[in-house]
Amino acid sequence: xxxxxxxxxxxxxxxxxxxxxxxxxxxxxxxxxxxxxxxxxxxxxxxxxxxxxxxxxxxxxxxxxxxxxxxxxxxxxxxxxxxxxxxxxxxxxxxxxxxxxxxxxxxxxxxxxxxxxxxxxxxxxxxxxxxxxxxxxxxxxxxxxxxxxxxxxxxxxxxxxxxxxxxxxxxxxxxxxxxxxxxxxxxxxxxxxxxxxxxxxxxxxxxxxxxxxxxxxxxxxxxxxxxxxxxxxxxxxxxxxxxxxxxxxxxxxxxxxxxxxxxxxxxxxxxxxxxxxxxxxxxxxxxxxxxxxxxxxxxxxxxxxxxxxxxxxxxxxxxxxxxxxxxxxxxxxxxxxxxxxxxxxxxxxxxxxxxxxxxxxxxxxxxxxxxxxxxxxxxxxxxxxxxxxxxxxxxxxxxxxxxxxxxxxxxxxxxxxxxxxxxxxxxxxxxxxxxxxxxxxxxxxxxxxxxxxxxxxxxxxxxxxxxxxx
Numbered sequence: 285x286x287x288x289x290x291x292x293x294x295x296x297x298x299x300x301x302x303x304x305x306x307x308x309x310x311x312x313x314x315x316x317x318x319x320x321x322x323x324x325x326x327x328x329x330x331x332x333x334x335x336x337x338x339x340x341x342x343x344x345x346x347x348x349x350x351x352x353x354x355x356x357x358x359x360x361x362x363x364x365x366x367x368x369x370x371x372x373x374x375x376x377x378x379x380x381x382x383x384x385x386x387x388x389x390x391x392x393x394x395x396x397x398x399x400x401x402x403x404x405x406x407x408x409x410x411x412x413x414x415x416x417x418x419x420x421x422x423x424x425x426x427x428x429x430x431x432x433x434x435x436x437x438x439x440x441x442x443x444x445x446x447x448x449x450x451x452x453x454x455x456x457x458x459x460x461x462x463x464x465x466x467x468x469x470x471x472x473x474x475x476x477x478x479x480x481x482x483x484x485x486x487x488x489x490x491x492x493x494x495x496x497x498x499x500x501x502x503x504x505x506x507x508x509x510x511x512x513x514x515x516x517x518x519x520x521x522x523x524x525x526x527x528x529x530x531x532x533x534x535x536x537x538x539x540x541x542x543x544x545x546x547x548x549x550x551x552x553x554x555x556x557x558x559x560x561x562x563x564x565x566x567x568x569x570x571x572x573x574x575x576x577x578x579x580x581x582x583x584x585x586x587x588x589x590x591x592x593x594x595x596x597x598x599x600x601x602x603x604x605x606x607x608x609x610x611x612x613x614x615x616x617x618x619x620x621x622x623x624x625x626x627x628x629x630x631x632x633x634x635x636x637x638x639x640x641x642x643x644x645x646x647x648x649x650x651x652x653x654x655x656x657x658x659x660x661x662x663x664x665x666x667x668x669x670x671x672x673x674x675x676x677x678x679x680x681x682x683x684x685x686x687x688x689x690x691x692x693x694x695x696x697x698x699x700x701x702x703x704x705x706x707x708x709x710x711x712x713x714x715x716x717x718x719x720x721x722x723x724x725x726x727x728x729x730x731x732x733x734x735x736x737x738x739x740x741x742x743x744x745x746x747x748x749x750x751x752x753x754x
Contacts (some may be wrong), residue, residue: 378414
């Protein structure tokens with residue numbers, strides 16, 4: 285069996301004024317894709333896997349049109365050079381938006397289908413925050429998604445997509461996909477699978493796994509910060525038995541719809557000042573606070589200093605760390621001034637002037653580094669009792685090791701502020717307490733306040749009194 289693979293993956297916030305450029309993508313081409321730990325499960329199959337192009341970018345604004353077309357053209361060029369293939373594995377996120385184009389995944393999948401022909405089987409794996417169009421699934425034969433948020437099953441999901449493809453090729457079978465949009469669009473911070481009702485809703489997929497005639501069932505929460513026609517929750521079932529597939533999409537769709545009012549934040553949520561009040565009063569440390577409105581892992585720009593402003597306005601903070609503010613100019617000034625220098629900086633509000641304004645601070649440079657593979661140059665500036673981590677390029681701080689690399693032990697501080705939504709496992713384990721700050725930014729959690737123009741209506745919670753039957 286000859287199986288080609290590749291993809292273009294990112295999550296695009298259409299409410300962001302910032303755009304995703306070629307330099308924001310990490311790109312592997314051809315044989316470069318055969319090294320590393322992204323696809324270790326290939327070795328489990330008696331097949332020849334043929335690389336094309338894999339491009340991935342941190343969530344952000346819409347992808348620039350020319351960038352998308354350049355990456356797509358290159359992927360198709362590599363694919364054409366391979367000759368006929370029996371299968372294609374499409375490795376995606378599922379919520380990419382391209383300037384001037386809706387449904388980028390639908391465009392890419394359709395182009396791959398045209399290149400490989402009608403007889404080739406195509407399987408795809410995606411983040412459960414993907415937005416699924418009819419055009420997209422028509423180009424595929426099978427599709428699967430993560431079942432956890434935070435995403436701890438990403439490797440298992442990729443492996444499943446490939447295993448489904450290999451099994452169908454070996455057995456000479458061809459599944460198809462049934463898609464059921466559910467008119468609900470909620471943020472990931474309210475639909476975590478670790479808390480109710482998300483835990484129960486996603487546990488229902490275990491029942492689907494034993495239904496004859498199905499090879500996969502997936503529940504897509506969707507990506508809420510995309511003003512696109514396809515934006516919604518979606519049930520997707522891959523299989524062979526139309527009646528069984530129809531029954532499962534209706535069962536899962538009804539379950540998700542009935543739970544819509546019950547999805548809540550997994551931790552106490554409030555304004556920045558409320559979260560700081562709770563943190564100061566908390567008996568143990570460290571207290572992690574999510575600066576959710578400017579979360580770069582959801583598509584926020586990462587340079588809105590609104591939380592930093594509230595933090596530095598207070599005189600009751602024993603010690604704090606804020607990670608991070610992307611500001612290349614400020615980082616350059618810190619490096620020029622040198623370690624232990626006192627600097628006055630205009631922080632943030634440059635990449636996203638729509639949601640944030642620059643904040644003037646004066647502090648002491650306590651750490652400098654210039655070799656972070658994601659952030660580039662880094663400076664840590666102490667302002668009052670708070671250590672502000674400044675980065676040349678956007679970087680989410682997901683791991684305790686990220687802090688330790690800067691000489692910072694989160695456990696030694698009362699408050700750790702991270703530009704993130706729900707805490708990922710490493711931070712959750714380290715947190716004595718956790719709160720979610722409802723802050724301004726491109727990925728603001730106040731969904732009804734967002735200015736949608738193109739999303740299909742009615743949809744919950746924009747239309748809270750609507751009715752729907754699957």
